[in-house]
Amino acid sequence: MVRHNNQLPDNLPQLQNLIKRDPQSYKEDFIQQYQHFLSTLEIFKLSPDVENKSLDELVMFIAQVAQCYPDELKLFPQQLVDLLKTYSTTLSKEMRASFVRALILLRNKNLIKPLDILELFFQLLRCPDKELRKFLQNHIINDIKNMNAKQKDMKVNSALQSYMYSMIKDSNPRAAKMSLDIMVELYKKNIWNDSKTVNVIASVGCFSKITKVLVASLKFFLGTDEEDESDSDSDDNEPDLKAAMMANRVSKKTKKRTKQLENVKKLYKKSQNKKKKAPTFNFSAIHLINNPQGMAEDLFEQLKNGNERFEVKLLHLDVISRLIGIHDLFIFSFYPYVTRFLQPHQRQVTRIMQFAAQASHELVPPEVIEPINKTIANNFVTERNSSDVMAIGLNAIREVCQRCPLSMNEDLLRDLVLYKNYKDKSVVMAARSLITLYREQMPDLLHKKDRGRPTEESIEIKAKKYGEIKASDFIAGAEVLVKDESKKSNDGEDESDEEEESDDDSDSDGSWVDVSHSEDEAIGANDTAENSDEEENDENEVDTKEAAKELALTKIFTDADFKKIEGELIRRKVSSSSRKRKATTVEPPTLPEKSETVKLSDIEMIYKKRKTDKQARIESIQKGREGREKFGYKDGRQNIHCSKTNREKNKKKNFQMIRNKVRGKIKKSFRDKQLALRKHLIQQKKMK
Structure with missing residues (x-):
């Protein structure tokens, strides 16, 4: 170059x-x-x-x-x-x-x-x-x-x-x-x-x-969980409700069956909404801690001995409560420390309620968490407070009891349930949510009238004792698959039986055989009919469950099978039980998985219309007018340029101009006519 x-x-x-x-x-x-x-x-x-x-x-x-x-x-x-x-x-x-x-x-x-x-x-x-x-x-x-x-x-x-x-x-x-x-x-x-x-x-x-x-x-460690947008709302994953509603469709149409069908649809819609909103947890830092018990204890000591500002203390409480709830830790001194902050005038009291609920789990002795429920009930759920404070207190108790059902005693629960008839809707809805929770977990604590109508699912619920673990040995609802297989096998046997019966009928002479019973034999048969039916039902249930266990071990369930199982579980929730309520050893239905954290919105959830500003109301009015004809009086004239009637013209006149005319058209009663005539005759007599 x-x-x-x-x-x-x-x-x-x-x-x-x-x-x-x-x-x-x-x-x-x-x-x-x-x-x-x-x-x-x-x-x-x-x-x-x-x-x-x-x-x-x-x-x-x-x-x-x-x-x-x-x-x-x-x-x-x-x-x-x-x-x-x-x-x-x-x-x-x-x-x-x-x-x-x-x-x-x-x-x-x-x-x-x-x-x-x-x-x-x-x-x-x-x-x-x-x-x-x-x-x-x-x-x-x-x-x-x-x-x-x-x-x-x-x-x-x-x-x-x-x-x-x-x-x-x-x-x-x-x-x-x-x-x-x-x-x-x-x-x-x-x-x-x-x-x-x-x-x-x-x-x-x-x-x-x-x-x-x-x-x-x-x-x-308090990072929010990111939701994974998946195809959870696809049509392939939706359960088939035909099996669950078939009994209602083919049976006689009554008010009771119609209402039951509506309940099935509501439960189905509710289950689908839960699936759509179910988060997938990607933030698992708190799960990777090698010594969560030691970390929680050290953080609690740092909280008690430290002199940080109130916001930093709240962060300590949040992390400690999550560690206790996620890893099922035991720090019994944490609950009395939180209890002293549960006052309506306390700053950020709803967050402190959230921490108390997050730190509750089934392995904590009920007598340790029970003072929290009593403190909230005494300080919040009283008529001397506003309805919003009462509703928040009931919601907080519900969140605590959802994670530790044994922390609620029967007397306190029945007192709180009485607020279902309170004058304010927010308190009523909070009390009803508490009733719904214990209907699903421990219905025996509720008054009989609050337990609701017994269903096939509710009669099998058995409250767990402290430290008791229920291990299922088969998939709940798999009995419907056993019934389907038995129907298929019976259909094949019926075809072969029909052929055999036709052969037998050809050999017989076609004459009837009279069989007579004495009255004593008939009475004895009626007496034992009910007992034999109950025994047969119990035996059939045991046989069906054993068959379901065997089926779960020998068969790989398909998507269609799981749809049938889900439909059967929905049917059990709404189907009334004709059997009397009795103690059973049947495994209780699986409860929905508890979330790792308590949402603050679940505690602050108040059922009332929120006030809107003037601009929001104007926007709502304008939105309601879209696609609507011009509002105002419509006289129904085909030609808008033609003249109006006197009645329409009177509506635009001053009332003082037509007052006498309107008053004259009013029909008088017979008594008013008598009084008017009497008054007129008296005036005529005076004039003479």
Whole structure:
């Protein structure tokens, strides 16, 4: 290539372009610029706090062409690293940012090891430069993400995690907080979503003396669960209701059967809505803690002995309650601590109720949680409070009892149930929700009139004792599959029996045989009929369940089978039972899975119309007028230009003008006519 006589030493962008095209031809020019960089660097070290634009330009120039001369620039990356380590706090803002960008260019060209540059950037997080810290945070996250894009480098990741472990302990609050934010972001991006990252945050971040680090660590474990949008509402997954409603369709149409059919449809719709709203939990950091019991105890001690502001205490309570509820922990002193805050005037009292419900589970002794229910009932569910406060108290008790049904005693439950006839709708609905809960779990605690009409499902419910575990040995509702198979086999036998009966009939002489019974034999048969029927029903139920167990072990259920089972379970919920209620040893129906957390909206849910502002009401009115004809009086005239009747004209006149005319048209009663005539005759007599 022909060299042109131009001012290359003074035109670095032009030289940079030429070097990238032909590195060997311009090697001497590059070495000249590199020597100039070294001399300028020595001068800069004498006063590093002064900005040097010449050095800035040379550093960026060398970083741009560093891949062209790797042998000559072996020491260049380390020179920049040493420069930033030595003068990180004394460098000017512009020079520091320039050196950082140069190192990132070298890192993108794989001219510096990732661990060396990342360790340097973590140290630079101590700099009092907010823009630089944010820039470094984004680069660190993206760099680690790119390193683990194709295959995770466990060696580099382990070294970085260990280094960040020490950075979270750093005395500099900015560096510690930024390091924690990087770890949390990498966890959310599923890059460092292992137990090591979680336990570092749990053991170091949650017990940091720096408040910002402490709060960020606690919020990490309170992350909201992301919902996975799946095809749960597809038609293929919907249960078939034909089997559940067939009895109602073919039977005689009565009011009772019609109402039962409506209940089936409501339950079906409700089950479909639950499926659509069911969340899929992706945020499982709190499940990866190695020692949840120890962490919960240490957090509770930190809460009691600490002097943080009220919002930080609420975060402690939230994390502790989730640990207790998810891992079924035992911290009995937590419940009395929460109970003392359950007052209507307490700030954020609904959240404290939420924490009390989250910390309740079936393994906690009922006598430990029972004071919470009594405190809420005494402080909230009283007529001296407003209806909203009463409804919130009932909702909170319901959420606690849903996770620990044994915490409610019979006397308190029957007192709370009486609010089903309260004057305010929000209180009534909250009380009814409590009734519905115990109808499904422990109906014996309710008064007989509150248990509802017994169904095939409700008569099989048996309350569990403390610590009792119910293990099902077959799929509930699988009896319907046994019946279907028996029907198929019976249909085949009936065809063969008909052929045999036709042969027998041809051999017989066609005469009837008279069989007589004495009266005593008839009475004895009637007496034993009912007992034999009950025994046969019980035996049939046992045989059916045994057959269902055998079927579950020998057959793989298809989607159609599960649709039939779900339809059978829905039918049991609404089908009335003709049998008397009696104690049985049948397994209770499976209850819906409890969510890991308690939604605050479930406690604050109040059934009342919310007030809207004027603008919202106007928008609602305008929306109701869309697609409607012009409102006002319609006289029904085919031609709008024709004249109106006197009646229509009178409607636009002043009432004083037509008052006498309207009054005259009123028909008088016979008594009024008598009085008027009498008055007229008296006046006539006086005039004479």
